[in-house]
Amino acid sequence: MSSGNKNVAQMKPGEVGIIAGFTDEQLSVKLLEMGCLPGAAIRFNFTAPLGDPVCISVLDYELSLRLDEAATISILN
Amino acid sequence: MSASQRLKIAFVGNPNSGKSSLFNHFTGLNQKIGNFPGVTIEKRVGHSTLKEGLVAEVIDLPGIYSLYPRSLDERIVSEILLDHKSESCPDKIIVVADATNLKRSLLLLTQVIDIGLPTVLALNMMDLVAKAGISYDINALSVQLGVPVVPINARKGTGLEDLKKVISGPLHIPTKNIFEVYPEARGAVKMVRDQLQLDNDYEAYHILQQPKALGFLSTQQQQFIESVAEQHNCFPGKFQGAETIHRYTFIQGLLDKVTLKASNKSWKQYNSALDKILVHKIWGYLIFFTILFLIFQAIFAWATVPMDFIDGMFASLSNNLSEVLPGGPLARLLTEGVIPGIGGIIIFVPQIAILFACIAVLEESGYMARVVFLMDKIMRKFGLNGKSVVPLMSGVACAIPAIMATRTIDNWKERTITIFVTPLMSCSARLPVFTILIALIVPDQQAFGFFNLQGLTLMGLYLLGFGAAMVSALVMKYIIKANERSYLLMELPTYRWPRWSNVGLHIVEKTKAFVFEAGKVIIAISILLWGLASYGPGEKFRNAREHVLQESANLRLTEQGLEDRISAYKLENSFAGVIGKTIEPVIKPLGFDWKIGIALITSFAAREVFVGTMATIYSIGSTDDQTTIKVRMKDETNPETGGPRFTPAVGFSLLVFYTFALQCMSTIAVVYRETKGWKWPMIQLAYMSVLAYLSAFTVFQILS
Numbered sequence: 197m198s199s200g201n202k203n204v205a206q207m208k209p210g211e212v213g214i215i216a217g218f219t220d221e222q223l224s225v226k227l228l229e230m231g232c233l234p235g236a237a238i239r240f241n242f243t244a245p246l247g248d249p250v251c252i253s254v255l256d257y258e259l260s261l262r263l264d265e266a267a268t269i270s271i272l273n
Numbered sequence: 274m275s276a277s278q279r280l281k282i283a284f285v286g287n288p289n290s291g292k293s294s295l296f297n298h299f300t301g302l303n304q305k306i307g308n309f310p311g312v313t314i315e316k317r318v319g320h321s322t323l324k325e326g327l328v329a330e331v332i333d334l335p336g337i338y339s340l341y342p343r344s345l346d347e348r349i350v351s352e353i354l355l356d357h358k359s360e361s362c363p364d365k366i367i368v369v370a371d372a373t374n375l376k377r378s379l380l381l382l383t384q385v386i387d388i389g390l391p392t393v394l395a396l397n398m399m400d401l402v403a404k405a406g407i408s409y410d411i412n413a414l415s416v417q418l419g420v421p422v423v424p425i426n427a428r429k430g431t432g433l434e435d436l437k438k439v440i441s442g443p444l445h446i447p448t449k450n451i452f453e454v455y456p457e458a459r460g461a462v463k464m465v466r467d468q469l470q471l472d473n474d475y476e477a478y479h480i481l482q483q484p485k486a487l488g489f490l491s492t493q494q495q496q497f498i499e500s501v502a503e504q505h506n507c508f509p510g511k512f513q514g515a516e517t518i519h520r521y522t523f524i525q526g527l528l529d530k531v532t533l534k535a536s537n538k539s540w541k542q543y544n545s546a547l548d549k550i551l552v553h554k555i556w557g558y559l560i561f562f563t564i565l566f567l568i569f570q571a572i573f574a575w576a577t578v579p580m581d582f583i584d585g586m587f588a589s590l591s592n593n594l595s596e597v598l599p600g601g602p603l604a605r606l607l608t609e610g611v612i613p614g615i616g617g618i619i620i621f622v623p624q625i626a627i628l629f630a631c632i633a634v635l636e637e638s639g640y641m642a643r644v645v646f647l648m649d650k651i652m653r654k655f656g657l658n659g660k661s662v663v664p665l666m667s668g669v670a671c672a673i674p675a676i677m678a679t680r681t682i683d684n685w686k687e688r689t690i691t692i693f694v695t696p697l698m699s700c701s702a703r704l705p706v707f708t709i710l711i712a713l714i715v716p717d718q719q720a721f722g723f724f725n726l727q728g729l730t731l732m733g734l735y736l737l738g739f740g741a742a743m744v745s746a747l748v749m750k751y752i753i754k755a756n757e758r759s760y761l762l763m764e765l766p767t768y769r770w771p772r773w774s775n776v777g778l779h780i781v782e783k784t785k786a787f788v789f790e791a792g793k794v795i796i797a798i799s800i801l802l803w804g805l806a807s808y809g810p811g812e813k814f815r816n817a818r819e820h821v822l823q824e825s826a827n828l829r830l831t832e833q834g835l836e837d838r839i840s841a842y843k844l845e846n847s848f849a850g851v852i853g854k855t856i857e858p859v860i861k862p863l864g865f866d867w868k869i870g871i872a873l874i875t876s877f878a879a880r881e882v883f884v885g886t887m888a889t890i891y892s893i894g895s896t897d898d899q900t901t902i903k904v905r906m907k908d909e910t911n912p913e914t915g916g917p918r919f920t921p922a923v924g925f926s927l928l929v930f931y932t933f934a935l936q937c938m939s940t941i942a943v944v945y946r947e948t949k950g951w952k953w954p955m956i957q958l959a960y961m962s963v964l965a966y967l968s969a970f971t972v973f974q975i976l977s
Binding site for chain 1: 338339341343373374376377510513514517518521548552553554555558642645646647649650651659758760761762763764765766767
């Protein structure tokens with residue numbers, strides 16, 4: 197695995213990235229439906245107080261997902 | 274015109290798209306909530322006058338993001354839309370889209386268009402989009418999509434007349450296909466389409482990809498489709514991702530053409546002042562627990578007035594009727610069985626209504642999604658899901674609507690565990706039992722200066738139930754095996770003021786669920802129990818009056834006292850009494866005698882019956898007055914020890930028993946329907962009975 201492949205779970209609050217792809221095929225189908233498209237801008241908003249789940253912005257709305265779900269979205273930034 | 278020939282319109286849309294608000298505007302109070310056949314997914318159907326002389330049947334389908342279903346309620350939508358031959362297939366579809374989130378809404382719309390049913394797009398929340406400086410060329414949008422587009426504001430109810438006009442006019446089946454079936458799948462699609470005689474390719478394509486998820490297919494058809502799929506190497510989900518991307522590409526191109534004035538989207542820091550506080554490390558939890566506390570406060574403080582009123586009303590109704598009606602078993606069945614049975618249901622309505630009012634406000638405002646967000650990690654440790662919070666909270670009022678609320682949990686294992694542990698939350702039916710027993714054994718004193726001991730005990734019992742629920746969930750987490758993956762993937766909607774009519778409808782829905790689901794069973798059982806307690810075998814029961822007269826000949830009883838004694842004697846020798854005596858050896862280690870045994874039996878179906886049974890057993894007549902019952906219970910002696918029957922040991926043992934036991938037939942019925950089988954309700958009944966017995970046993974043995 198190349199170290200350049202960052203994923204959403206590693207982002208920090210306020211950080212912005214572009215979705216590059218998915219590492220989990222089964223989950224990618226659901227993420228696509230929720231508007232997480234390759235090439236779309238994604239912003240990491242905040243994590244829940246216990247560090248999981250996290251809140252991101254995509255397509256102008258807020259989506260919450262668990263860290264292990266966020267880890268399947270790889271980003272470019 | 275019969276109902277089946279009527280114009281049928283379905284509302285389809287994403288969750289939070291305003292679909293239900295629109296539905297409420299369309300139907301007003303002219304709606305009813307039922308269930309889809311075979312499952313307890315709420316089906317909201319109503320009638321709406323579209324124009325003079327044209328009444329349509331409208332149905333509000335569960336919110337979905339795509340026609341590929343994730344959870345049970347999403348599957349219902351796919352089934353209804355894909356089965357064109359079914360009677361429940363709508364004639365026309367209104368897709369409700371959140372204009373602030375148009376891309377995602379259009380994904381669903383394009384799928385619905387390809388399904389080949391006449392469709393209209395209702396573009397909701399255009400006001401919010403306009404505020405952001407964006408507007409859409411509605412005409413161009415309509416031309417590009419090939420379906421009529423009507424901008425509306427579902428919250429205010431504007432644009433509805435236009436929508437009604439369009440939907441009642443002639444609509445064509447969309448001719449444009451937005452997505453063409455992939456060449457690799459075409460052969461298979463054709464075979465499925467020809468065999469099942471379907472209307473279009475996309476319908477066949479869906480059936481080909483998810484035959485197992487569609488209940489309307491016969492086993493034979495499923496086998497056929499599976500063999501076709503295997504032959505052509507079309508395994509489920511193969512093309513789904515590619516299809517979604519294809520659709521979004523189309524949507525992006527479309528939006529580029531129809532977006533009139535894009536605001537300069539400054540992609541700045543997420544800026545919601547409310548979220549900064551409400552999901553804050555400390556404030557977030559503090560606020561959540563304060564809200565919880567206030568809700569419980571509201572349930573206990575506000576509900577007493579209407580509850581006392583209902584109680585008094587039914588008691589006087591019973592009394593008045595028994596005076597007016599001629600005697601005889603039928604009149605007694607009515608005044609002693611049916612009316613108290615109905616009263617026993619209605620009395621819980623205030624508490625349930627208040628709790629669901631609070632929950633509806635939290636859900637409507639968008640706060641509930643934050644609670645799920647806050648609690649997900651903690652709940653997951655116990656094998657639950659953040660979404661389990663709502664059922665568990667609702668369980669404090671009544672397990673029945675609470676268990677129905679679990680259907681928002683996609684994951685089977687998490688849902689099953691939530692259903693399994695929800696009845697351990699202390700519901701409102703336990704409260705009267707708790708109140709009287711606590712008043713009996715716990716002194717009304719202050720501890721540490723300001724805590725009332727009785728209040729502390731009551732709180733302890735609620736925490737005990739909650740603790741047992743969490744521990745049981747943890748155990749289940751390791752016992753149940755499941756390969757299905759657990760998702761969260763939940764939208765955090767923008768905060769907004771609740772729409773009060775939606776809150777009102779929510780209350781009505783949930784209360785109805787309780788009254789009718791629980792009601793049926795409680796009434797049936799209270800009639801049965803009345804029979805068991807009013808009839809008995811043998812001579813002793815028949816000649817109860819003579820026996821009592823003989824025994825108490827030199828006691829100089831008043832007439833009322835004599836009557837009370839006779840009913841106590843009758844109960845002792847009735848079927849219920851006989852059963853109570855039979856089980857005495859089993860419950861003796863818990864500190865219970867046969868009289869308590871009778872109460873355990875009568876409260877098997879509905880635990881709140883305990884208080885009424887106590888009143889009858891201790892021959893104080895048909896009173897529900899707590900003080901009278903309390904005083905009498907206090908005087909009851911244990912013939913073996915000569916001391917009082919209700920010692921602290923017995924009292925706590927009973928309290929713990931009632932905290933854990935599944936004494937609610939309606940819960941069993943609802944779990945049966947929700948899990949579609951007897952397996953889970955039976956496991957649950959066995960588990961909770963054993964837990965109640967062993968805990969009560971331990972408590973009694975330690976304390977005595």
